[in-house]
Amino acid sequence: MTSARTPSVRTPSVRTRFDAAITGIGLVTAAGGSTAATWERLLAAEGTLCGPVPDLAPIPADLGCAVTGFDPVAAVGRRKAWRLDRSSQLALAAAAEALADAGLDPAGWQGARVGVVLGSGIGGAGTWERQHRVLLDQGPEKVSSLLIPMLAINMSAGYIAMEYGAQGPNFVTSTACASGTTAVGAARELLRSGACDVVITGGTEACLVPSIISGFSQMGALSRRRDEPARSSRPFDVDRDGFVPAEGAAVLVLERADDARARGARVHAHVSGYGASADAHNATAPDPDGRGAELAVRAALLDAGIAPDAVDHVNAHGTSTPLNDVAEARLIRRVLGARPAVTSVKGVLGHALGAAGAIEAAVTALSLEHQVIPPTANLDSPDPQIDVDLVRKAPRTGRVDVALSNSFGFGGQNAALVLTRA
Structure with a gap:
C-alpha cells in the first residue's frame, strides 16, 4: 500500500x-x-x-x-x-x-x-x-x-x-x-x-x-x-x-x-495581470483577515510583474457589509501599504453580483484612461477599523498608472485584475 x-x-x-x-x-x-x-x-x-x-x-x-x-x-x-x-x-x-x-x-x-x-x-x-x-x-x-x-x-x-x-x-x-x-x-x-x-x-x-x-x-x-x-x-x-x-x-x-x-485602435487600458484563489474558510463569510483574497492579489501582481508598492489605485470590492469591508481593507493595507487611493462604485451602483467585477474592471479602465478616480458615495464617517486612503466626497485627479480591481464571492471565491495605463 x-x-x-x-x-x-x-x-x-x-x-x-x-x-x-x-x-x-x-x-x-x-x-x-x-x-x-x-x-x-x-x-x-x-x-x-x-x-x-x-x-x-x-x-x-x-x-x-x-x-x-x-x-x-x-x-x-x-x-x-x-x-x-x-x-x-x-x-x-x-x-x-x-x-x-x-x-x-x-x-x-x-x-x-x-x-x-x-x-x-x-x-x-x-x-x-x-x-x-x-x-x-x-x-x-x-x-x-x-x-x-x-x-x-x-x-x-x-x-x-x-x-x-x-x-x-x-x-x-x-x-x-x-x-x-x-x-x-x-x-x-x-x-x-x-x-x-x-x-x-x-x-x-x-x-x-x-x-x-x-x-x-x-x-x-x-x-x-x-x-x-x-x-x-x-x-x-x-x-x-x-x-x-x-x-x-x-x-x-x-x-x-x-x-x-x-490597427490603430484606441486603447482604454491594459489588463496586465490576473489572480484567483479560494478562502477555504466559510460558505458566506470572508476570511476575517483576507488571507485567501491576498493570494489572488499577489498572484495578479506576480502575473503582471508589478511590485505591490507600484499600485496607485484600488477599485475595491467594497460591498458595504460589515465583514467584507474590514477584511478587504486589512488585505489592502497589508499587501499594498497606505499608498493606493481606494474607492468602491457600489455606493452609487449597488452590488450587481456576478456582473459587479466586470463593471468595476470597466470603471477602473476609465480611471486609468481619464486619470480620475470616482469617490465612494455615502462615505461620511469612515470606519476606524479601515486604515486605507479612501477617496470620498469628490473625484480625485492625479497620476494613475497601475490599478487593482478586486472581487470576492460566496464560497470563498476571490479574483483580482491588475490594469495598467495604455
Whole structure:
C-alpha cells in the first residue's frame, strides 16, 4: 500500500508580462444605458441609485438598483426581446456598445478567432421564477418551451456569439460575485494562449426577483435603510448595514496589445495581470483577515510583474457589509501599504453580483484612461477599523498608472485584475 504524501509547495514562476488591450467598453447599469452615463454618475457620487422594488414587497430588505428606462425592444429588437431573459438582454445591449466603441465590424472578422467569455452568478432568475409560477398556477402544459434557453446560465454568452458570428471558445464563468472578474481573466488567457484574436468578455446579472432577494434578506446580508434609499449602500462607512442588490451588465472587448496598436485602435487600458484563489474558510463569510483574497492579489501582481508598492489605485470590492469591508481593507493595507487611493462604485451602483467585477474592471479602465478616480458615495464617517486612503466626497485627479480591481464571492471565491495605463 502506498501512502499519500503532501505535495511540496512551489513558488509560482514569473511569466512574461502579457498586456490585453481593452479596446471597447459597454455599460448598462442603474446609472444609465451607456458607458458615458455610468461614468458621469459615478463621478458625481450623489447617492445610491436605488429604491424599493415593487416586485420585492413584502420582503423586509426590498431595496434594489434597477436599470430603469431600459427598452429591450429598442436594444435587441422585438423578436429577440421576448425570447431572451433580461440578463441576456442587458448583455447584448452592453456588447453592442462595446463593439461599436472598439471600431470592430463583425461582418469582416474571422469568427473562429473570436471568443466570448461572460460572468454571471445566477443566470436567468427572472424567467425561472415567472415560469415556476406558471407551473404552479396553470400546470406543466403552460410552461414556456423557451424556459431552458432563457434561464440557462451559459446563454448570455451563447446569444452574443449568435448575434456577432463569434465561433471561438464560448463559456460563462460562475464564481459568485467574482464571476465578472474571473471572466475577464479567462478571456485574457485565451488571447495569451493564441486561441483567439478578439474576446468579448464581461458580466451580466438581472436577479431582482423575490426568491433571490428573499434568500439574501434572510441571511441578513442586505441593507434595510428604506427611509434613506439614496444612502443605503455606504462602503467603508461606520454606519453601513449591508449591500444593496443591483442588476446590470458590462462588456469589454479585449485584443492583444500589438494587434490593437497595428490597427490603430484606441486603447482604454491594459489588463496586465490576473489572480484567483479560494478562502477555504466559510460558505458566506470572508476570511476575517483576507488571507485567501491576498493570494489572488499577489498572484495578479506576480502575473503582471508589478511590485505591490507600484499600485496607485484600488477599485475595491467594497460591498458595504460589515465583514467584507474590514477584511478587504486589512488585505489592502497589508499587501499594498497606505499608498493606493481606494474607492468602491457600489455606493452609487449597488452590488450587481456576478456582473459587479466586470463593471468595476470597466470603471477602473476609465480611471486609468481619464486619470480620475470616482469617490465612494455615502462615505461620511469612515470606519476606524479601515486604515486605507479612501477617496470620498469628490473625484480625485492625479497620476494613475497601475490599478487593482478586486472581487470576492460566496464560497470563498476571490479574483483580482491588475490594469495598467495604455
